[in-house]
Amino acid sequence: MGVNRPPTLYSRLFMRHSTFFWFVLPTATAMILFIALPIISVLLQSVHAPHQAVLVEVETCTPLVGCTVETTMDQEATKALRDSQPLGRFVGLDIFFDRGHLAVNEIKKIINNSNTWNEIFTQLSNLPFYRAMAFTLTFTFVVTPFVIIFGFFIAIGVNAISSYFKGLVIFFSLLPFVVTQLIGALVLFWMIDSRGILGSAVQWITSDPNLSLKASTGVMWLSLIIYGIWHAAPFAFVIFYAGLQTLPQDQIEAAKIDGASRYQQIRYIVIPHLFPLITFVALIQLMDNFRVFEPIVGFNASAHAQSLSWFIFNDLGGETRQLSSAAASSVLTIIGVSILLFPVLLRTWRDYREQT
Amino acid sequence: MALRIDRKPISLKLLIYFLIFSWVIIAAFPFIWTVWGSFKVELDFFSIADWTYALTGERTKAEYGSPFTGKGYEGAWLDNYFWRNAINTFIICFFVVCTSLTIGTLGGYALSRSSYQYTFWLLVIALIFRAMPPITLVAGYMLPFFEWNIWGILPTTIIVLVAINQPFTLWMLHSFFQNIPKELDESAKVDGCTQFEAFRFVIIPAMWPGVITTGLFSFLLAYNDFAVTSMLLAENNRTMVPAIAAFLGTTYTEGNIMFAVAAVVSTTIPLFLLVMFFQKQIVSGLTAGAVKG
Numbered sequence: 001m002g003v004n005r006p007p008t009l010y011s012r013l014f015m016r017h018s019t020f021f022w023f024v025l026p027t028a029t030a031m032i033l034f035i036a037l038p039i040i041s042v043l044l045q046s047v048h049a050p051h052q053a054v055l056v057e058v059e060t061c062t063p064l065v066g067c068t069v070e071t072t073m074d075q076e077a078t079k080a081l082r083d084s085q086p087l088g089r090f091v092g093l094d095i096f097f098d099r100g101h102l103a104v105n106e107i108k109k110i111i112n113n114s115n116t117w118n119e120i121f122t123q124l125s126n127l128p129f130y131r132a133m134a135f136t137l138t139f140t141f142v143v144t145p146f147v148i149i150f151g152f153f154i155a156i157g158v159n160a161i162s163s164y165f166k167g168l169v170i171f172f173s174l175l176p177f178v179v180t181q182l183i184g185a186l187v188l189f190w191m192i193d194s195r196g197i198l199g200s201a202v203q204w205i206t207s208d209p210n211l212s213l214k215a216s217t218g219v220m221w222l223s224l225i226i227y228g229i230w231h232a233a234p235f236a237f238v239i240f241y242a243g244l245q246t247l248p249q250d251q252i253e254a255a256k257i258d259g260a261s262r263y264q265q266i267r268y269i270v271i272p273h274l275f276p277l278i279t280f281v282a283l284i285q286l287m288d289n290f291r292v293f294e295p296i297v298g299f300n301a302s303a304h305a306q307s308l309s310w311f312i313f314n315d316l317g318g319e320t321r322q323l324s325s326a327a328a329s330s331v332l333t334i335i336g337v338s339i340l341l342f343p344v345l346l347r348t349w350r351d352y353r354e355q356t
Numbered sequence: 357m358a359l360r361i362d363r364k365p366i367s368l369k370l371l372i373y374f375l376i377f378s379w380v381i382i383a384a385f386p387f388i389w390t391v392w393g394s395f396k397v398e399l400d401f402f403s404i405a406d407w408t409y410a411l412t413g414e415r416t417k418a419e420y421g422s423p424f425t426g427k428g429y430e431g432a433w434l435d436n437y438f439w440r441n442a443i444n445t446f447i448i449c450f451f452v453v454c455t456s457l458t459i460g461t462l463g464g465y466a467l468s469r470s471s472y473q474y475t476f477w478l479l480v481i482a483l484i485f486r487a488m489p490p491i492t493l494v495a496g497y498m499l500p501f502f503e504w505n506i507w508g509i510l511p512t513t514i515i516v517l518v519a520i521n522q523p524f525t526l527w528m529l530h531s532f533f534q535n536i537p538k539e540l541d542e543s544a545k546v547d548g549c550t551q552f553e554a555f556r557f558v559i560i561p562a563m564w565p566g567v568i569t570t571g572l573f574s575f576l577l578a579y580n581d582f583a584v585t586s587m588l589l590a591e592n593n594r595t596m597v598p599a600i601a602a603f604l605g606t607t608y609t610e611g612n613i614m615f616a617v618a619a620v621v622s623t624t625i626p627l628f629l630l631v632m633f634f635q636k637q638i639v640s641g642l643t644a645g646a647v648k649g
Binding site for chain 2: 009015016017019020023024026027028031032033034035036038039040041042045052074086087118123146153154155157158160161165167169170171172173174175178179180181182184185190192193195196197200201226230234238242261287290291293294297300308309311312313315316317321323326327329330331334336337340341344345348352
């Protein structure tokens with residue numbers, strides 16, 4: 001810090017703007033270059049489509065036969081155009097409204113032509129984007145509450161057992177959460193598969209040798225949801241377990257002296273004490289479950305269940321990288337995340353205002 | 357506290373032990389089963405004839421003369437060059453963790469020590485970035501990376517993973533640094549240190565527990581990533597997780613699914629050890645975010 005006048009003691013204790021700037025510069029640069037700019041790049045890409053091939057009409061005349069006009073692709077001109085404007089041609093919101101995304105025209109048709117809600121829903125579920133949306137939302141809003149409930153009961157249980165076992169139980173509990181999502185999904189899938197141990201057990205119990213994960217959309221959704229709960233319940237458990245260590249003991253004792261039952265203690269002291277943690281877990285889980293993706297790859301489930309993230313992944317991969325389509329799906333996903341995130345931001349802002 | 361009133365009825369105790377025991381089985385059994393099965397042939401692990409074959413390894417015995425075989429591992433690691441994927445994973449993890457922590461500690465420290473309003477907004481922006489599914493960003497990387505010809509190589513992926521990692525790292529380190537008393541570096545500054553010197557000589561020696569915990573999570577993010585690495589790495593630079601996914605694509609047809617099973621077990625072992633040795637840090641890291649909100 002090149003300062004000419006001697007700084008006062010007071011000003012030295014605070015971090016100066018310039019010092020702060022240099023400390024934050026590397027991390028801020030990384031985030032601007034690889035998170036902020038890509039978001040802009042995605043936005044730009046979503047309103048551009050790949051160039052169409054440049055066509056030329058060639059007239060070929062042969063004596064006696066006459067002249068024919070043929071339309072062929074001008075390879076060089078097409079390549080030149082694509083190289084000069086790699087982003088493609090501007091198409092506005094066309095990609096957002098096409099059949100692969102919001103499918104505006106198809107929806108109008110469906111609403112005009114069908115009479116019952118049931119009919120509308122069946123037809124909507126044939127549109128790929130809405131199908132992905134339906135699974136993503138179902139997954140998010142089913143898995144999140146179950147994760148909280150299971151995590152809560154495991155935490156209460158582990159808190160009650162002898163401390164001799166606690167370390168071991170926590171070790172095994174962490175595994176489903178820490179292990180790579182794709183691997184966790186595969187490990188479970190190989191057991192649920194009709195040739196796996198759980199799959200054959202289910203076939204034996206229901207005495208239906210044809211019952212299989214691959215054949216039924218309902219069973220597939222259910223297994224994916226079970227995977228989601230299995231994967232994330234440990235996270236909720238660890239958070240709640242930590243919260244239980246700071247229970248207000250004096251309140252619990254007072255309640256016991258007043259003759260509160262175990263259930264009443266949990267209902268009126270433990271749950272209110274954990275409530276901030278429950279909202280925290282809920283918010284993190286909403287964000288994380290909304291991006292559900294690896295289990296669909298692991299379960300090889302794309303025929304029955306697609307999520308928004310899988311939808312983008314599918315467009316990006318393969319021989320034909322459909323960048324514009326993927327970008328449009330990404331923008332729609334980002335909008336979805338923002339809607340989910342809004343309450344969190346509001347809460348953070350309120351907390352901050354209260355602090356200052 | 358050994359109050360009589362605290363004692364649980366024996367039936368409740370039994371119920372709790374039974375439920376916790378069931379949960380441990382649910383959490384751990386799939387992994388144990390897969391480790392056991394990875395030493396069998398496909399017809400035992402995925403047995404149509406009789407599920408007990410998976411335990412006894414009848415077909416494995418018939419084929420190799422012993423109920424255990426390392427064929428799956430041999431096929432994955434040697435024939436399919438899984439060792440290359442393992443090396444790539446460890447290169448990526450090493451550099452991601454080092455870079456993330458270096459730039460993250462600087463940023464997190466500054467955010468915890470400055471009391472101007474912009475620190476709040478920076479943290480909020482980081483929170484928004486944390487909520488972005490990484491795959492939505494990948495769509496934005498593709499075109500520029502192709503144009504600049506940096507797609508498919510390890511350094512690009514490392515930088516991308518570091519950046520994606522930063523929001524989380526910043527939040528976590530910020531909350532750890534807030535627990536280091538401000539008086540420490542303030543008194544150093546009163547004694548004539550610059551801010552950086554105070555950081556270097558007073559804070560760095562005191563920050564290791566928080567940094568190690570954050571480093572663990574950076575490692576997990578890099579190690580477990582599938583969406584970014586599978587999209588941004590060329591086939592010969594693949595890390596382990598996308599390589600497993602690629603195994604599935606080819607092996608479902610070839611009937612060599614045991615390679616994938618062996619690769620899955622091999623990839624899980626480092627994580628297993630990590631949880632075993634750093635259980636406390638992982639728990640404290642998960643809760644650090646929750647306590648600070």
